[in-house]
Amino acid sequence: MDVLVYYLILIxxxxxxxGLFLLIATLIxxxxxxxxxxxxxxxxxxxxDNFLTNMIFTPFEKSYFKTEIEAFKKTIxxxxxxxxxxxxxxIIFLKSNLKGDVTKxxxxxxxxxxxxxxxxxxxxxxxxxxxxxxMYQLESLGYKxxxxxxxxxxxxxxxxxxxxxxxxxxxxxxxxxxxxxxxxHQITIAEEINIMDILHQKKTKIxxxxxxxxxxxxxxxxxxxxxxxxxxxxxxxxxxxxxLLKHNDKSIRYEAIIAVNFLYIHEAETVLIxxxxxxxxxNKLEIFNTLSEIGMKDSEExxxxxxxxKTAENIKLEAVYCLNKINPNYxxxxxxxNEDVQKMVKHIKxxxx
Numbered sequence: 001m002d003v004l005v006y007y008l009i010l011i012x013x014x015x016x017x018x019g020l021f022l023l024i025a026t027l028i029x030x031x032x033x034x035x036x037x038x039x040x041x042x043x044x045x046x047x048x049d050n051f052l053t054n055m056i057f058t059p060f061e062k063s064y065f066k067t068e069i070e071a072f073k074k075t076i077x078x079x080x081x082x083x084x085x086x087x088x089x090x091i092i093f094l095k096s097n098l099k100g101d102v103t104k105x106x107x108x109x110x111x112x113x114x115x116x117x118x119x120x121x122x123x124x125x126x127x128x129x130x131x132x133x134x135m136y137q138l139e140s141l142g143y144k145x146x147x148x149x150x151x152x153x154x155x156x157x158x159x160x161x162x163x164x165x166x167x168x169x170x171x172x173x174x175x176x177x178x179x180x181x182x183x184x185h186q187i188t189i190a191e192e193i194n195i196m197d198i199l200h201q202k203k204t205k206i207x208x209x210x211x212x213x214x215x216x217x218x219x220x221x222x223x224x225x226x227x228x229x230x231x232x233x234x235x236x237x238x239x240x241x242x243x244l245l246k247h248n249d250k251s252i253r254y255e256a257i258i259a260v261n262f263l264y265i266h267e268a269e270t271v272l273i274x275x276x277x278x279x280x281x282x283n284k285l286e287i288f289n290t291l292s293e294i295g296m297k298d299s300e301e302x303x304x305x306x307x308x309x310k311t312a313e314n315i316k317l318e319a320v321y322c323l324n325k326i327n328p329n330y331x332x333x334x335x336x337x338n339e340d341v342q343k344m345v346k347h348i349k350x351x352x353x
Contacts, residue, residue, distance in 0.1 A: 174204040187220035226255040261290035292325040320344040
């Protein structure tokens with residue numbers, strides 16, 4: 001044991017000490033070069049900011065812009081990668097913070113600085129984070145010429161690259177959503193949120209094949225299709241949505257229940273009542289929420305029967321809330337002898353008590 005400790009001290013300790021000194025030396029050298037180059041970086045950034053701002057607010061004239069950009073390239077170390085990165089970042093920054101006609105010149109400026117080639121090098125890189133950065137640049141600028149370079153990345157082995165490619169393609173061609181139905185991979189919740197955000201921003205047209213989405217074999221496409229139907233207030237396929245209330249997948253049933261609510265599909269009332277016993281708590285509560293909007297006499301009778309039987313307290317409270325919303329006068333004549341129900345009614349009608 002003593003021999004082992006001796007060798008550990010003799011061999012490993014010097015190596016660790018040497019590694020620590022090497023790390024410290026590297027950090028000091030990097031800091032030295034950063035401090036040395038910082039004034040140059042800041043000066044270049046200031047020139048780039050001023051130039052681009054002036055160009056963007058100058059009335060667009062193709063030959064004038066070309067001449068000015070070529071002349072400006074000679075005033076900065078544009079051939080350096082760090083300089084191209086500065087120019088590109090500033091273009092993206094201005095594009096994301098400005099609105100109106102001035103934004104039309106960004107793509108022209110991007111091309112004249114030959115920055116598309118810079119972006120393509122990132123996309124063709126073997127490092128996944130550089131690929132994602134390149135796609136982000138195309139998406140930020142809405143540069144549709146990059147579309148064909150992104151399509152092959154849909155089958156990339158790296159999930160982050162595949163996801164970024166998926167969202168970039170949607171962003172570049174938001175009015176071509178029809179192709180989404182052919183995607184085989186499962187769309188994540190994060191991707192769903194991003195897709196809906198893109199649709200809100202771009203104000204896209206409704207996909208012509210939307211009615212086929214909710215018949216897909218891909219669960220995530222069905223859920224996205226239901227969300228899009230709500231988004232576009234699409235009421236041409238209510239029968240299929242009602243059928244989805246009995247789908248094998250719980251998450252699809254959940255989205256269908258919500259859709260019935262927002263699209264006011266009154267014909268779904270009977271199916272929701274029948275399905276109630278088969279659902280977990282989350283879906284049951286959402287059924288109450290939906291019945292409170294579309295429910296009528298059948299819902300009154302169904303909920304009254306629930307309240308008469310042994311029901312979990314959290315379910316019971318939502319049931320009372322639902323029934324009260326369907327018929328605000330219902331509890332004036334019913335359940336007068338039921339102390340628990342009356343307490344719940346009082347709480348609903350006077351929530352601060």
